[in-house]
Amino acid sequence: MSSVVLDNVTKIYPGGHLAVDRLSLKAGDGEFLVLLGPSGCGKSTLLRMIAGLEEITEGQLWLDGQLANHLPPRERDVAMVFQSGALYPHRTVRGNISFPLEIAKSDPEMTFERVTELSKALHIDETLDRRPGTLSGGQRQRVAMGRAIVRQPKLFLMDEPLSNLDAGMRTELRMEISALVRSLGVTTVYVTHDQVEALTLADRIAILNRGVLQDVGTPAQIYNDPATAFVASFLNSQQLNLLAATVRTPQNEFVLLDFGTHRLIMPWSDPRAYAVAQHTGGQILVGLRPDGLSPVPESYDGPSFFGRVRALEYHGHEWLAYVECGVPAAAVPEPPDPRGRAGERGGGPGGFGGVVRRMFGGGRQEEPQEQERVGQNPTGGFHRRSDLVVRLGGRPAWRAGDAAKVAVDVSRLMIFTPDGARVDPPRR
Numbered sequence: 444m445s446s447v448v449l450d451n452v453t454k455i456y457p458g459g460h461l462a463v464d465r466l467s468l469k470a471g472d473g474e475f476l477v478l479l480g481p482s483g484c485g486k487s488t489l490l491r492m493i494a495g496l497e498e499i500t501e502g503q504l505w506l507d508g509q510l511a512n513h514l515p516p517r518e519r520d521v522a523m524v525f526q527s528g529a530l531y532p533h534r535t536v537r538g539n540i541s542f543p544l545e546i547a548k549s550d551p552e553m554t555f556e557r558v559t560e561l562s563k564a565l566h567i568d569e570t571l572d573r574r575p576g577t578l579s580g581g582q583r584q585r586v587a588m589g590r591a592i593v594r595q596p597k598l599f600l601m602d603e604p605l606s607n608l609d610a611g612m613r614t615e616l617r618m619e620i621s622a623l624v625r626s627l628g629v630t631t632v633y634v635t636h637d638q639v640e641a642l643t644l645a646d647r648i649a650i651l652n653r654g655v656l657q658d659v660g661t662p663a664q665i666y667n668d669p670a671t672a673f674v675a676s677f678l679n680s681q682q683l684n685l686l687a688a689t690v691r692t693p694q695n696e697f698v699l700l701d702f703g704t705h706r707l708i709m710p711w712s713d714p715r716a717y718a719v720a721q722h723t724g725g726q727i728l729v730g731l732r733p734d735g736l737s738p739v740p741e742s743y744d745g746p747s748f749f750g751r752v753r754a755l756e757y758h759g760h761e762w763l764a765y766v767e768c769g770v771p772a773a774a775v776p777e778p779p780d781p782r783g784r785a786g787e788r789g790g791g792p793g794g795f796g797g798v799v800r801r802m803f804g805g806g807r808q809e810e811p812q813e814q815e816r817v818g819q820n821p822t823g824g825f826h827r828r829s830d831l832v833v834r835l836g837g838r839p840a841w842r843a844g845d846a847a848k849v850a851v852d853v854s855r856l857m858i859f860t861p862d863g864a865r866v867d868p869p870r871r
């Protein structure tokens with residue numbers, strides 16, 4: 444067992460490319476820490492620095508209380524599993540799994556038993572005499588996992604070990620990894636860009652974007668109380684509604700979130716009201732998950748938006764409605780490009796190139812005359828039309844073209860400054 448501490452770690456690749464920017468993070472003894480973030484955000488770089496496969500440019504890495512920046516990989520006692528576990532093609536499954544024990548000159552009888560036992564836990568005991576070339580992708584990943592686990596290292600480092608598998612296999616193996624790793628109690632750092640994997644596996648999740656740590660906390664903390672608009676948007680099974688509003692405090696009676704065509708009242712009793720009121724006269728961003736909105740009859744007089752259903756989308760277990768309300772949608776702010784990196788990505792400083800919003804999927808009912816009006820806004824980011832995405836459950840309450848009233852759960856509004864930081868920062 445072991446702990447990992449990253450203290451202000453920076454990685455600049457030769458040529459000046461900044462991949463990880465002053466990142467501090469800890470994985471406690473026996474903890475399952477998931478690194479989550481979009482492609483290119485520096486997850487693998489971070490993992491490879493912990494493994495000793497990549498040099499740390501600045502900052503310190505501590506393994507089990509020992510400064511490890513210059514410790515050779517073999518002295519770190521870590522086992523790594525990659526996206527496509529490279530196996531020895533001429534060794535059998537048993538030969539592959541037992542390899543680390545053979546290198547360590549373990550007792551052959553003990554090795555045989557341990558491999559047999561482990562192969563049963565991984566459901567590959569019937570393939571022990573076969574070669575990797577004859578196995579399915581899922582079986583090969585299990586062998587790679589077995590080889591990493593067999594010698595019980597101090598630390599597991601896993602880099603998207605399930606991403607090459609189909610959905611069913613991914614779910615199955617996900618549960619097995621979780622059970623196996625937890626039963627061994629080995630500290631694990633697990634990289635993924637899949638939010639479901641992160642939420643289901645992690646003790647804590649660390650979210651990265653552009654080499655910068657955005658948030659770290661338990662899955663529930665990060666999901667319900669995200670530190671930035673980027674985190675709220677990334678950890679969202681449907682599209683996050685992110686709206687621009689002006690803050691007003693008329694006669695100091697309450698806080699008013701003014702969306703132009705619509706307004707929402709936040710009473711002073713709301714714990715966030717004073718923090719929001721600091722922005723009186725200024726712009727904020729309001730985040731609303733589609734399940735914080737619900738269809739209500741026209742007579743409803745609580746906090747609500749009113750509009751027209753532009754489209755319905757069938758997702759199997761639920762319907763989503765896209766309701767045109769005339770409220771201004773905002774793009775998700777990203778941290779500014781760190782030094783050495785500017786200009787490399789679309790959008791530039793304040794740009795939104797990293798966030799791709801899926802606008803249209805299959806199985807969608809849409810009004811025939813309406814044309815899509817997604818385009819580039821004057822500030823250079825992609826601005827989508829102002830549809831509110833509303834979760835409807837198994838039976839749609841509306842049809843495309845209907846007038847629609849949408850109740851807003853004000854207690855579930857997430858409020859951000861224009862650069863995406865929380866107005867009322869979460870306490871971790």
Ligand SMILES: Nc1ncnc2c1ncn2[C@@H]1O[C@H](COP(=O)(O)OP(=O)(O)OP(=O)(O)O)[C@@H](O)[C@H]1O
Binds near residue numbers: 482
């Ligand atoms: N050897 C290298 N030399 C220069 N730049 C590199 C090198 N390896 C990675 N990078 C860059 O560093 C950044 C982070 O890369 P990294 O592989 O850590 O991302 P990632 O989060 O693992 O992405 P993915 O999800 O696609 O695997 C990327 O912009 C990448 O292009």
Ligand SMILES: [Mg+2]
Binds near residue numbers: 486487488602
């Ligand atoms: Mg990677």
